[in-house]
Amino acid sequence: MLPRFWRKIKYRYDLVGSYCENCQSFFYPPRNLCPHCRRRSKIKEIPFDGKGRVLSYTVVHDAPEEYKEEKPYVVALIELENGVRVISQLVCDPEEVEIGMEVKKAFRKYGEDGNSGIIYYGTKFVPDN
Amino acid sequence: MKVGVVSYGTYIPIYRIKVEEIARIWGENAEAIKGGLGIYQKSVPDVDEDTATISVEAAREAVYRANINPKDIGAIYVGSESHPYAVKPTATIVGEALGVGNDFFSADLEFACKAGTAGMQMCIGFVRSGMIKYGLAIGADTSxxxxxxxLEYSAAAGGAAFIIGKNPIAEVEETYSFTSDTPDFWRRELQPYPSHGGRFTGLPAYFRHVTSAAQGLMDKMGLKASDFDYAVFHQPNAKFPVRVAKMLGFTNEQIKQGLLVPYIGNTYSGASILGFAAILDVAKPGDRILLVSFGSGAGSDAFSIVVTDAIENFERNPTVWDKVNQGVFIDYGEYLKHRDKIRM
Incomplete structure (x- = not known):
């Protein structure tokens, strides 16, 4: 678990995605190969701006044990300004969320391995007021 | 060569709890507490926020406003007394989240509520010596x-980040520190909560150190209280900074802009520097600011800072007061959940 999380830290702490210079497509999570251009792909890693809007969402009432404290919480499908779609927790009152709502990235805790294990951090979204 | 604050960013969690709500649970008189401390409410972190997340958010705002390449940051110091790990530096998390790379000096600092200003002094030294281009100093706490x-009426959450470098928006003219072994407030290893000396935290601790540092700085520079346009002192409650300002000859007008504690509580390592950031939000070129932190144990760092012309083209919105004035009020039960005080 430790090395698996550590390898992805860069992409979780910030929205670092990839860009194909051949067909101008953006990807998140980052890809090593462009699915459109395949062997002609020219992949470059780039940080995304972190602003977007809600395309759709769901409110989780029946949460896994480690997320019980946060329920009910919102999980949203978010379209970033470059067209990339990400699924992320949206930290806000479930009454507040609506389709089309403008959101921005936020650095938050994902969870932790109990009281003596490591703490997992990463990107979530919050309303962009 | 002017060295000082090139950029700054702040973060205050949106949740608030009122003094009345805490007093209701413990059967105390809210009016007497509000009168005694001068605090009406305090900020509370969300369940997924801690000193690392507050530090990253404040630092991101600072980097965004500075419009610099994060890779030019050569040092990161995070001052806090609530680092998420006892062993594993918060500064490493901040560096990774900002995309600073791996080429930077770094450590977590701890000196009660003055660890953030201690980080600023270290960065000033690094920049003045030419060892780095920019240094990032952060003070943040979820106390x-x-x-x-x-303490429950005041212990709050928030933080501020400062990028120190050349061509600043606010030049640090001089800094001076006053330090002594004074056991006014402490937390022993493995203890979840700090202990304090009650009234002993006043005269021999806060007032002695803050006045000595401020006076020492002014003597060193040949300045007096009226030479400053603004002053901000560490604010564990609203009474102490108001009283210490009076003792040093400052007026209420000089300290008003930086006095945030009535509305967000004591943000510990963030307290004096969030107030300083609130002053930078409105300061004009040529304004001189006195910043004095205080860390129990005990010590005070004093700074004389002069705002430069560069502040006029600097993005200062949203302001610190915008963030202070927002708020979602929660009850004591939710507060316990947010502060992870419910054992399941």
Whole structure:
């Protein structure tokens, strides 16, 4: 678990995605190969701006044990300004969320391995007021 | 060569709890507490926020406003007394989240509520010596308090980040520190909550150190209180900074802009520097600011800072007061959940 999380830290702490210079497509999570251009792909890693809007969402009432404290919480499908779609927790009152709502990235805790294990951090979204 | 604050960013969690709500649980008189401390409410972190997340958010705002390449940051110091790990530096998390790379000096600092200003002094030294281009100093806390203790009315959460470098928006003219072994407030290893000396935290601790540091700085520079346009002192409650300002000859007008504690509580390592950031939000070129932090144990760092012309083209919105004035009020039960005080 430790090395698996550590390898992805860069992409979780910030929205670092990839860009194909051949067909101008953006990807998140980052890809090593462009699915459109395949062997002609020219992949470059780039940080995304972190602003977007809600395309759709769901409110989780029946949460896994480690997320019980946060329920009910919102999980949203978010379209970033470059067209990339990400699924992320949206930290806000479930009454507040609506389709089309403008959101921005936020650095938050994902969870932790109990009281003596490591703490997992990463990107979530919050309303962009 | 002017060295000082090139950029700054702040973060205050949106949740608030009122003094009345805490007093209701412990059967105390809210009006007497509000009168005694001058605090009406305090900020509370969300369940997924801690000193690392507050540090990253404040630092991101600072980097965004500075419009610099994060890779030019050569040092990161995070001052806090609530680092998420006892062993594993918060500064490493900040560096990774900002995309600073791996080529930077770094450590976590701890000196009660003055660890953030200690980081600023270290960065000033690094920049002046030419060892780095920019240094990032952060003071942030999600301060702990024992349920039912007097500290519970004030222990809050928030932080501020400063990028130190050349061509600043606010030049640090001089800094001076006053340090002594004074056991006014402490937390022993493995203890979840700090202990304090009650009234002993006043005269021999806060007032002695803050006045000595401020006076020492002014003597060193040949300045007096009226030479400053603004002053900001560490603010564990609203009474102490107001009283210490009076003792040093400052007026209420000089300290008003930086006095945030009535509305967000004591943000510990963030307290004096969030107030300083609120002053930078409105300061004009040529304004001189006195910043004095205080860390229990005990010590004070004093700074004389002069705002430069560069502040006029600097993005200062949203302001610190915008963030202070927002708020979602929660009750004591939700507060316990947010502060992870419910054992399941």
């Amino acid at each position: 702990q308090s024992k349920p039912g203790d007097a």
